[in-house]
Amino acid sequence: xxxxxxxxxxxxxxxxxxxxxxxxxxxxxxxxxxxxxxxxxxxxxxxxxxxxxxxxxxxxxxxxxxxxxxxxxxxxxxxxxxxxxxxxxxxxxxxxxxxxxxxxxxxxxxxxxxxxxxxxxxxxxxxxxxxxxxxxxxxxxxxxxxxxxxxxxxxxxxxxxxxxxxxxxxxxxxxxxxxxxxxxxxxxxxxxxxxxxxxxxxxxxxxxxxxxxxxxxxxxxxxxxxxxxxxxxxx
Amino acid sequence: xxxxxxxxxxxxxxxxxxxxxxxxxxxxxxxxxxxxxxxxxxxxxxxxxxxxxxxxxxxxxxxxxxxxxxxxxxxxxxxxxxxxxxxxxxxxxxxxxxxxxxxxxxxxxxxxxxxxxxxxxxxxxxxxxxxxxxxxxxxxxxxxxxxxxxxxxxxxxxxxxxxxxxxxxxxxxxxxxxxxxxxxxxxxxxxxxxxxxxxxxxxxxxxxxxxxxxxxxxxxxxxxxxxxxxxxxxxxxxxxxxxxxxxxxxxxxxxxxxxxxxxxxxxxxxxxxxxxxxxxxxx
Numbered sequence: 182x183x184x185x186x187x188x189x190x191x192x193x194x195x196x197x198x199x200x201x202x203x204x205x206x207x208x209x210x211x212x213x214x215x216x217x218x219x220x221x222x223x224x225x226x227x228x229x230x231x232x233x234x235x236x237x238x239x240x241x242x243x244x245x246x247x248x249x250x251x252x253x254x255x256x257x258x259x260x261x262x263x264x265x266x267x268x269x270x271x272x273x274x275x276x277x278x279x280x281x282x283x284x285x286x287x288x289x290x291x292x293x294x295x296x297x298x299x300x301x302x303x304x305x306x307x308x309x310x311x312x313x314x315x316x317x318x319x320x321x322x323x324x325x326x327x328x329x330x331x332x333x334x335x336x337x338x339x340x341x342x343x344x345x346x347x348x349x350x351x352x353x354x355x356x357x358x359x360x361x362x363x364x365x366x367x368x369x370x371x372x373x374x375x376x377x378x379x380x381x382x383x384x385x386x387x388x389x390x391x392x393x394x395x396x397x398x399x400x401x402x403x404x405x406x407x408x409x410x411x412x413x414x415x416x
Numbered sequence: 417x418x419x420x421x422x423x424x425x426x427x428x429x430x431x432x433x434x435x436x437x438x439x440x441x442x443x444x445x446x447x448x449x450x451x452x453x454x455x456x457x458x459x460x461x462x463x464x465x466x467x468x469x470x471x472x473x474x475x476x477x478x479x480x481x482x483x484x485x486x487x488x489x490x491x492x493x494x495x496x497x498x499x500x501x502x503x504x505x506x507x508x509x510x511x512x513x514x515x516x517x518x519x520x521x522x523x524x525x526x527x528x529x530x531x532x533x534x535x536x537x538x539x540x541x542x543x544x545x546x547x548x549x550x551x552x553x554x555x556x557x558x559x560x561x562x563x564x565x566x567x568x569x570x571x572x573x574x575x576x577x578x579x580x581x582x583x584x585x586x587x588x589x590x591x592x593x594x595x596x597x598x599x600x601x602x603x604x605x606x607x608x609x610x611x612x613x614x615x616x617x618x619x620x621x622x623x624x625x626x627x628x629x630x631x632x633x634x635x636x637x638x639x640x641x642x643x644x645x646x647x648x649x650x651x652x653x654x655x656x657x658x659x660x661x662x663x664x665x666x667x668x669x670x671x672x673x674x675x676x677x678x679x680x681x682x683x684x685x686x687x688x689x690x691x692x693x694x695x696x697x698x699x
Contacts, residue, residue: 269586280578283579
């Protein structure tokens with residue numbers, strides 16, 4: 182579904198990604214793990230078209246995306262739950278969600294229907310739909326950011342560090358939600374520093390360090406990999 | 417009271433541009449003057465009726481808005497708030513001076529050696545139950561309320577308005593949900609510049625303008641916006657009403673020369689005690 186080939190990105194003269202290649206197949210949960218500054222967020226931004234790579238190519242559903250702008254990519258079915266959530270603080274929950282459907286057309290009934298699906302998934306958002314999003318706690322904002330991404334009815338959902346800053350109990354709930362979405366057939370690309378949780382739900386995983394992929398394998402293989410256990414799981 | 421309509425009219429499109437794209441358009445007042453000039457040209461020298469020439473102004477300045485967006489807004493749209501603010505002030509200040517000089521020079525040369533832009537209504541006064549009211553001011557007040565209401569509703573309830581607010585609150589967040597920032601700013605400036613020019617035409621129903629009053633109008637607009645609260649259109653209306661009342665009271669009790677001083681005093685008090693403006697949200 183998603184293929185990234187030979188991606189290189191530079192910030193000025195500093196390389197952020199060097200020849201990164203990986204793929205996400207339909208229906209998979211793929212985890213991209215690695216330490217801070219490894220280039221995980223950069224990778225997601227390139228996939229959504231927020232950053233232009235120096236070289237390399239991103240293809241989605243066998244189509245090369247080239248320099249296509251972000252709004253086009255959202256329309257084709259890529260959605261991102263960004264690092265830091267980036268919700269709109271001075272808008273209500275419902276307005277935030279409606280904006281999630283902005284790129285894919287604004288048929289009232291369709292938007293309504295999707296709103297109801299998101300509310301069914303996160304009843305808490307329904308209870309607070311008239312509240313300003315800026316007044317939410319971290320966990321609630323994360324739910325809102327995921328709900329907003331789902332409003333475009335994506336084929337591929339990318340999440341950037343969804344567990345960051347959340348209490349362990351909230352992280353568990355979040356991962357339950359992700360697994361529920363996966364069971365419904367959504368393809369997920371998950372970027373995490375919370376390596377254990379990510380590899381547990383992932384079908385496959387890639388380890389990114391200093392801009393290159395150093396390990397890849399199935400979720401459970403990586404969980405039991407010596408190097409990963411030593412470096413990321415501190416076992 | 418009706419004077420407040422005039423001040424609200426001067427300010428509201430400046431407020432929209434500032435709140436949605438963080439552009440401080442110093443040429444705002446000059447665009448008003450240009451709108452007034454074109455309306456004067458169309459009515460007085462070409463004999464068009466008032467509504468028709470307002471339509472003409474709207475059309476011409478919608479095009480001007482497209483151009484303004486392409487040249488002054490699009491290149492800096494993706495920069496940080498601070499960069500946009502500073503770059504736009506410098507660039508549009510230059511634009512204001514250039515337009516002002518060209519207008520002054522060519523109007524004096526081709527149209528009228530003593531440039532003064534004004535429009536008049538067929539019936540300047542109407543009488544309601546024995547009270548004589550100025551038709552111009554009533555018309556201006558009605559226009560200001562309607563135009564501000566329309567902009568407010570567009571920003572609050574239409575997709576493009578919501579996208580504009582999203583861009584203002586979190587630029588990258590808006591890109592992520594699939595907002596096309598260029599399309600949004602094009603819509604805002606086409607509409608905004610067009611309404612700015614129409615406001616200029618309405619303004620000269622009461623007081624004539626000369627080519628060099630643009631920057632002064634921008635300053636008045638800024639005072640109104642700061643008092644009402646940046647980004648709040650009802651705030652612009654309220655700020656305008658407040659200034660209108662202050663001016664009326666100052667003229668009545670102290671003398672007309674004092675009103676600029678009173679304006680600055682109010683601005684000072686607002687900045688000290690309520691820096692976000694009367695109806696401004698937290699910043």
